[in-house]
Amino acid sequence: MSLEIHGLSMSIGSRAIIRDVDASVADGERVGLVGASGSGKSMLARTVLGLAPVDAHVRGSALLDGRQTVGASDEELADVRGRFAGMIFQNPAASLNPLTAVVDQVMLPLRIHYDLSRSERRDRAMAMLDTVGISNRLARSFPSELSGGQQQRVAIATALVTSPRLIVADEPTTALDSITQRQILDLLVSLVDDSGASLLFITHDFSVLMRTVTRCYVLDEGRIVDESAIGEMGGPASAEQTRRLVDAARRLRLPSGRGGASAPARKGGRDE
Amino acid sequence: MMDGVMIVLRSVWRRAEGRFSLTVLCLWVAVSVVSLFWTPQPITNTDGYHVWASGSLRHPLGTDGAGADVLSWLMAGSYVDLLIVVATVAFSAILGVALVSAMVARSVMLSSVSVVVVDALISIPTVVLALIVAVPLGASIAVVIVACSIGYGLNLARVARPQALLAARSEYVVSAAASGVTGLRILATHILPAIVPTMAVQLSLSAGTSILAESGLTYLGIGVPSGVPSWGHSLSTSASFVNVYPFAALWPGLVITVVVTALNVFGDMLRDAVDPVVNPRLRRDRTRAGRRS
Amino acid sequence: MNDSRHEGAGEVRPPTADFGGCADSSVVLEGVSISKGYGSRGSRRQVLSRVDIRAMRGRCLGLIGGSGSGKSTLMRIVLGLESPDGGVVRFRGEVLAGRSCDGARRRLRMQSGLVFQNPHGSLDPRWPVWRSVAEPLTVGAARGDRSRIVRRVEEALASVGLDPEEFMGRYPCELSGGQAQRVAIARATVNDPALLVADEPMSALDVVARERIMDTFASIRAHRPELAMILISHDLGIVRTIADDLLVLHHGEVQETGVAADVLDAPRSPYTRRLIEAASL
Numbered sequence: 106m107s108l109e110i111h112g113l114s115m116s117i118g119s120r121a122i123i124r125d126v127d128a129s130v131a132d133g134e135r136v137g138l139v140g141a142s143g144s145g146k147s148m149l150a151r152t153v154l155g156l157a158p159v160d161a162h163v164r165g166s167a168l169l170d171g172r173q174t175v176g177a178s179d180e181e182l183a184d185v186r187g188r189f190a191g192m193i194f195q196n197p198a199a200s201l202n203p204l205t206a207v208v209d210q211v212m213l214p215l216r217i218h219y220d221l222s223r224s225e226r227r228d229r230a231m232a233m234l235d236t237v238g239i240s241n242r243l244a245r246s247f248p249s250e251l252s253g254g255q256q257q258r259v260a261i262a263t264a265l266v267t268s269p270r271l272i273v274a275d276e277p278t279t280a281l282d283s284i285t286q287r288q289i290l291d292l293l294v295s296l297v298d299d300s301g302a303s304l305l306f307i308t309h310d311f312s313v314l315m316r317t318v319t320r321c322y323v324l325d326e327g328r329i330v331d332e333s334a335i336g337e338m339g340g341p342a343s344a345e346q347t348r349r350l351v352d353a354a355r356r357l358r359l360p361s362g363r364g365g366a367s368a369p370a371r372k373g374g375r376d377e
Numbered sequence: 378m379m380d381g382v383m384i385v386l387r388s389v390w391r392r393a394e395g396r397f398s399l400t401v402l403c404l405w406v407a408v409s410v411v412s413l414f415w416t417p418q419p420i421t422n423t424d425g426y427h428v429w430a431s432g433s434l435r436h437p438l439g440t441d442g443a444g445a446d447v448l449s450w451l452m453a454g455s456y457v458d459l460l461i462v463v464a465t466v467a468f469s470a471i472l473g474v475a476l477v478s479a480m481v482a483r484s485v486m487l488s489s490v491s492v493v494v495v496d497a498l499i500s501i502p503t504v505v506l507a508l509i510v511a512v513p514l515g516a517s518i519a520v521v522i523v524a525c526s527i528g529y530g531l532n533l534a535r536v537a538r539p540q541a542l543l544a545a546r547s548e549y550v551v552s553a554a555a556s557g558v559t560g561l562r563i564l565a566t567h568i569l570p571a572i573v574p575t576m577a578v579q580l581s582l583s584a585g586t587s588i589l590a591e592s593g594l595t596y597l598g599i600g601v602p603s604g605v606p607s608w609g610h611s612l613s614t615s616a617s618f619v620n621v622y623p624f625a626a627l628w629p630g631l632v633i634t635v636v637v638t639a640l641n642v643f644g645d646m647l648r649d650a651v652d653p654v655v656n657p658r659l660r661r662d663r664t665r666a667g668r669r670s
Numbered sequence: 671m672n673d674s675r676h677e678g679a680g681e682v683r684p685p686t687a688d689f690g691g692c693a694d695s696s697v698v699l700e701g702v703s704i705s706k707g708y709g710s711r712g713s714r715r716q717v718l719s720r721v722d723i724r725a726m727r728g729r730c731l732g733l734i735g736g737s738g739s740g741k742s743t744l745m746r747i748v749l750g751l752e753s754p755d756g757g758v759v760r761f762r763g764e765v766l767a768g769r770s771c772d773g774a775r776r777r778l779r780m781q782s783g784l785v786f787q788n789p790h791g792s793l794d795p796r797w798p799v800w801r802s803v804a805e806p807l808t809v810g811a812a813r814g815d816r817s818r819i820v821r822r823v824e825e826a827l828a829s830v831g832l833d834p835e836e837f838m839g840r841y842p843c844e845l846s847g848g849q850a851q852r853v854a855i856a857r858a859t860v861n862d863p864a865l866l867v868a869d870e871p872m873s874a875l876d877v878v879a880r881e882r883i884m885d886t887f888a889s890i891r892a893h894r895p896e897l898a899m900i901l902i903s904h905d906l907g908i909v910r911t912i913a914d915d916l917l918v919l920h921h922g923e924v925q926e927t928g929v930a931a932d933v934l935d936a937p938r939s940p941y942t943r944r945l946i947e948a949a950s951l
Contacts (some may be wrong), residue, residue: 142847142876253737279873282736282904283948309876312907353881358907359934359949548791549802552854555749556806556861557779570796653841654795660841 106170106189106270106303107132108153113165113175115145115152115327122148124327125165130271135297135304137314137321137335139350145327146307150273153305154190155182169271188218191264193293195276197256201248207259208234208244214267233266234259237292254285258292265296272297275307290316311338311354323347384658388650395646401639409456418446420453420606429622438628441614447628453606455632458588461518461607462640465525465587466580472530473579477537477572478564481545495534503528503590504597511599521591521600529583536579537572544571574648574655581644585637592633608633697760698864698898699725699778701748704757706740706922717743718922720757723900725865730891730899732913732930734906734945740922741902745869748900749782750775762864778865780809783858787870789851793842799853800838803827806861826856829893830886848879852886859890859897866890866899872908880908887912907949910934918942 108130115123122145130136140146151157153167155174167174169185177185186192194200201210211230215221221229234244237258248256257277264272274293278286294317297304306317314321314335321338323331323346331344338351389395417437424444431439438447479491507524514520544550545568553563592609594600596616601607611629619626653659706718717740725731725748735741746752748759750766759766761781764774783806786792793802803823824834830852842850851871858866868887872880891897891912903909909916909930916933918925918941925939937943 141878283906284736284944287948309878311877349878353877356881356884356911357877357905359910359946544794547794548786548788549794551751552784552786552792552857553805555751555779555782555784556858557776557809558805559809562809567794570794652796654843660798660839660844 107168108271108303108305109166109168110153111166111168113149113152113163113167115148115157115161115163117158117161122161122327123152126324126327126329128322128329128332130303130305132270133301133303134320135294135306135318137318138305138307138324139309139311139314139321140324140346141309141350144324146309146324147275149324149327150192150275150305150307154186154192154273156186156192184218188267189269190271190273191267191269193257193260193264193272193274193277195279197253197260197277197280198248200260201256201263203248206245206247207239207251210248211244211259211262211266214263218267230262230266233262236296237262237265252285253281254289257281257285257289261289261293261296265300268300269302271303271305273305273307276309278313279308279310286313287316293317309350311350312358314338323350381659385647385650385656388656388658389643389646392646394642398639398643398646401635402643405455405459405636405639408452409459412452412456416446416449416452418449420445420449422446422449429618429625431624439625441611441625442618443614447611447625450606450611451608451629451632454608454611454629457518457601457605457607458591458609458636461521461525461591462584462587464522465529466584468522468526469528469530469533469583470576470580472526473533473537473576474569476530476534477541478569480534480538481541481564481568483560492538495531498527499531499535501528504593507590507594507599516599516602518601518605521587521594524594525583525587525590529579529586533576533579533583537575540572540575541568544568574652577647577651578644581640581647584644585640588633588637588640696727697724698727698762699723699748699782699900700760701744701754702758702760704744704747704754704759706743706747706752706754716922718747718754721919721922721924722927723748723917725898725900726915727864727898728895729914730887730901730912732906732909732916733900733902733919734904734909734916735902735919736904738921739904739919741919742869744919745867745900745902749784749867750778780861781864783861783863783866785851785854785858785866785868785871787874789847789854789874790842790845792854793850793857795842797841798838799827799840799842799845802842803853803857803860806857822860823856826860827853829859829890830856831882831889832856846879847875848882851875851879851883855883855886855890859894862894864896864898866897867902868900869902870904871901873904884908884911905949906934906945910949918945 110126110128113123113126114121126149138146138149148157152161152163153174155177157163163175165175169189172185174182174185201207208227208230211233212226215226215229231241231244235241239255239258239262243251243255248259251259261277277293278289281289290313304318306314308314318335320334321332322329323344325346331347333343338347386399390399422445424440426444427436427440428442428444429440430436436446436448438451441447441450476491476495479487480495482488503524506528507520510523511520550563550567553567588608591600591607592612595607595609596613601610603610608629612626612633615622615625615629649655650659701721701723703720703722704718705716705720707714707716709715721744723731723733723744733741733744743752747754750759761774761778764777766774766778800823803826804819807819807822823838827834827837832849832852837849837853845853872883875883891899901909901913913930915928916930917927918933918939920941925941926933926937933942934946937946
């Protein structure tokens with residue numbers, strides 16, 4: 106599903122959060138949205154899906170496959186969100202209902218948007234959970250019984266079970282440790298590519314983007330300051346903010362290929 | 378310190394509701410002070426020929442069933458009610474703070490026992506408490522003060538406990554403890570300031586309710602003794618005749634309503650004004666104080 | 671993804687790790703063979719099993735482990751905030767655990783600083799910055815006169831790159847995440863501690879702020895060459911620029927310890943290899 110944003114601005118009271126943003130995500134494309142905290146990147150994604158705060162003032166247009174979401178009614182938006190767009194949030198624990206077994210949470214979007222019998226919904230939910238690596242036994246447990254990575258897998262299953270055409274992931278791995286982070290990213294990318302959906306991936310961490318998207322926008326104080334293919338990011342042609350983000354990410358990462366990532370295991374250890 | 382109080386009062390005054398409540402409360406204090414020296418008529422003066430009279434030049438708010446001047450009784454009563462409110466607020470604050478401190482204590486013994494005790498005692502209605510207290514004390518102002526202080530102190534402790542616990546378990550308390558600050562100082566500097574906004578609301582509610590309780594208990598005959606002026610007294614003497622002389626109950630009822638409303642509004646305003654997180658003016662003041670030191 | 675608990679058991683090194691052969695006198699804080707479990711007999715969960723940890727003067731120990739590795743529990747134990755089931759903790763040679771060790775624990779508290787993950791959580795929201803930073807100076811022997819306290823607060827703020835004039839009077843709600851974290855670091859180092867423990871100090875911040883915090887730690891260590899530091903994180907990439915030694919913890923067991931460069935160049939446990947892979951750009 107394609108997403109077209111033209112001249113989108115959003116303000117709360119007298120404070121401008123998003124200023125005149127133009128951006129697009131083509132059908133089946135994976136696009137990143139990167140910026141420091143407070144740059145308005147989460148708000149931009151929310152505004153596009155009609156989830157801006159109630160007191161926000163939105164101007165401009167955001168088209169999801171040609172359907173306008175700015176100023177759309179709640180009913181239209183609910184339909185678009187559940188059926189065509191799925192959202193994954195930063196804190197998986199907060200986006201799951203602690204009182205419901207995970208399989209029931211994954212079934213919920215199906216009940217709202219599709220006309221299926223209960224057993225069909227259950228089968229689909231189980232299949233989806235299986236795809237993200239949650240076994241049938243775990244599917245019956247409650248969110249508090251799962252680790253952070255497993256919770257995020259459930260959140261991904263919930264977002265993808267309706268086969269949305271656009272997936273918005275808002276810092277989905279920031280709360281996770283680095284190994285889990287990598288696993289979740291790889292899982293997300295493979296699921297998105299298999300289903301042919303588009304991905305809008307929001308993060309502050311440039312190194313995360315390297316693994317997930319092909320093109321990216323850099324947001325600073327609500328404005329898009331740079332746009333480039335992921336390989337050209339931080340190059341001489343980039344904006345100053347982009348270089349800052351890229352440099353910071355580079356400094357906080359190990360240089361690729363360093364050390365024992367490829368070194369032979371000394372004790373012939375099995376890899377976990 | 379004085380600076381802080383002035384800033385808080387000014388922040389309250391800045392809003393219309395705040396102006397209303399501050400005006401009413403100041404008027405109340407002023408009238409009670411005046412009533413100590415002067416009332417339009419001596420309150421012991423009764424005029425048997427003019428009972429239940431309506432307003433006149435001699436009796437602006439009319440007279441009651443004994444022919445006494447209603448205005449004078451209300452003025453004199455404002456002093457007694459002020460006494461009750463101030464004492465109740467002070468004692469329930471002391472009790473509440475002591476109980477909250479016990480409930481968030483690091484000693485498991487102390488905290489769990491105090492939680493159980495508060496939960497058990499809070500189930501006793503204030504009226505029953507007053508009836509028990511009235512056995513040794515008889516009908517007196519002390520009954521109202523003791524019953525209200527205990528009842529509202531317990532309530533304050535229960536309402537403020539979550540806030541106090543939140544502060545007690547926060548990381549800033551852990552880092553304070555980790556740098557060697559003692560438990561009592563953490564209580565005084567981190568935990569109790571965190572419940573001040575809640576206390577402002579709860580205590581002002583208690584202040585209003587204690588006036589209502591005074592009226593109720595006086596009506597029951599265990600509050601302010603007869604012959605001592607109070608708003609509750611004025612109300613209870615006229616309330617029984619409200620079918621015959623509807624306006625007689627109007628004035629004490631009106632005074633009580635206005636003052637209780639003002640107290641509640643004042644508490645709400647105070648909550649926002651005393652919290653530096655909410656009130657930027659207070660932040661600016663402490664900033665200056667910090668610079669000076 | 672939730673790695674089965676005992677899979678790597680064959681790889682676990684013996685707990686007598688070599689920390690680059692430093693003399694005993696330079697050991698500031700030491701935990702030997704620490705074990706800790708939670709829960710009752712039926713559902714007992716072993717969080718730490720026979721973990722050795724050592725913080726040395728002038729060196730930074732990077733404590734690496736994913737969520738559920740027991741690194742936060744280990745930190746609470748070595749700081750005397752919790753007592754271990756087995757093993758012993760020594761601060762400058764004095765044993766910490768047990769009821770009779772209040773004196774040693776108090777000395778540890780006076781001489782240690784803590785930095786937490788959530789930058790705003792470690793500052794009282796009702797206190798201006800100068801008061802939060804000054805708090806450790808107002809206890810015990812460290813107590814001094816007002817002008818000295820103010821001077822040291824100003825020094826501490828300057829050492830984390832915050833202008834004292836501008837930031838002394840601010841409140842936590844008026845600070846960004848990175849600024850609040852730098853205030854927390856100033857607070858933790860204001861009384862010249864022997865030990866600084868930072869628990870995931872960067873994971874709640876964005877990359878640009880993270881980088882600035884790294885620089886802050888570097889300059890703090892340059893200012894105080896005697897300072898022993900423990901930096902807890904789940905991300906190898908973050909600790910490698912400041913840590914001299916590494917201790918990799920997984921499911922409560924030490925996977926690998928040693929000088930940081932050696933561990934990174936030649937990791938011996940598969941878990942460390944996966945960490946390195948995850949942290950490579």
